[in-house]
Amino acid sequence: IRLGDDGNYTLYTGSSDMGMGANTILTQMACEALSCPMESMTVVESDTDIVPFDPGSYASSTTYVTGTAAKMAAEELREKIIHKLAQFMDVKPEDIDFDGLVGVTKDGTKKMSVQELAPKLLVGTTSEQLTGFATWGSHTSPPPFMASIAEVKVDKQTGQIIPLHMYNCVDCGTVVNPKLARVQVEGGAVQAIGMALYEDVRYSSNGRLETNNFMTYKIPTRQDIGELHTAFVESYEESGAYGVKSIGEIVINTACPAIQHAVKNAVGADVRTLPMTPEKVFMGMDEKYKV
Incomplete structure (x- = not known):
């Protein structure tokens, strides 16, 4: 500086x-x-x-x-x-x-x-420009924490999952900028909803990527994610500056299992692979109700 x-x-x-x-x-x-x-x-x-x-x-x-x-x-x-x-x-x-x-x-x-x-x-024989320099690394990587609750609606006739609400609560240490932290949580949640429900990487038998454009590789729009609710539980991490911790990766980790459990709780379909497409949910319901 x-x-x-x-x-x-x-x-x-x-x-x-x-x-x-x-x-x-x-x-x-x-x-x-x-x-x-x-x-x-x-x-x-x-x-x-x-x-x-x-x-x-x-x-x-x-x-x-x-x-x-x-x-x-x-x-x-x-x-x-x-x-x-x-x-x-x-x-x-x-x-x-x-x-x-x-x-x-x-x-x-x-x-x-x-x-x-x-x-x-900056004048005279002893002129100088003041600077401050620092380099820092850490032997520890204090983990952030996140908990999520998913509320979904499932069409029993087709297996379609409709996200209604996603509640996210994050501990990322001291929140330096609440607005930036909030949109980072929301962005990660949307990405995770896409991974859970829509985004499907498919290859042909000879190894050609079949979902290579946005007509076949679906990403969620604003209408596909329901309502997002974000809250923070602050802690103070002493190993870094001002008690901060990370937030970037943790925000994508919880939506998939939360939605999976919500679907299982709603219709009994225990889908174990992503994305949880309507076909997989429907087959999961069919498997559950077989006698």
Whole structure:
């Protein structure tokens, strides 16, 4: 994280935001450590000419791993800024209160903003640009938890499953951004409903993929998923920054077994392969009611 000559901050990260809002999350965590508003920070991501190395945005590691590194980098930069403010105001670092934008002495007699400080650092023979750098990895991978309840309607004449409600409750540690976390849960639930009921990878006898377009490989639309209900039970994971844990993969794990048990509870069909097509459900009912 760099303090620019205009007094704003730039976060450089090797992790890629693949649509889950990682840049927003990293900015929130870094700004929390710096105590500055998010408007004061921009993000440069994934440009390997200028950003530090990152092994990849996978395994739900961005918030937990990269977020912890962002917090550590911000804390290092914060300490450097406070020391420079102390030099210019001729006081001790511990005598300064810094809110990420302005440093004020505890007696209130002196103050200096980062907009004033940044240009002063870049002139003269001892010019420098303040940066904070951190890299972090973890020997532990604290698991998130998720519980789901599926409510479905099953047509006994055809075996068709109609999702009505999906209730999801997630423990992903501290929720940094509730809106982003919610849509990630909802997106994973929709993907899981598609895996459970609609998406069928079929090959011919000679190995040719038969479901190779969206006319034959069905994915759920908004009309096919029922109503989604999401709740969070927060915990505090001490091994990372701000008590966060992962959320990315867990959200696809529960819909399939929840729907399978709902179907079994509704009509007795014990379908053990995916997708649970109407034919499989109908044959399952037929098998159950055979004498």
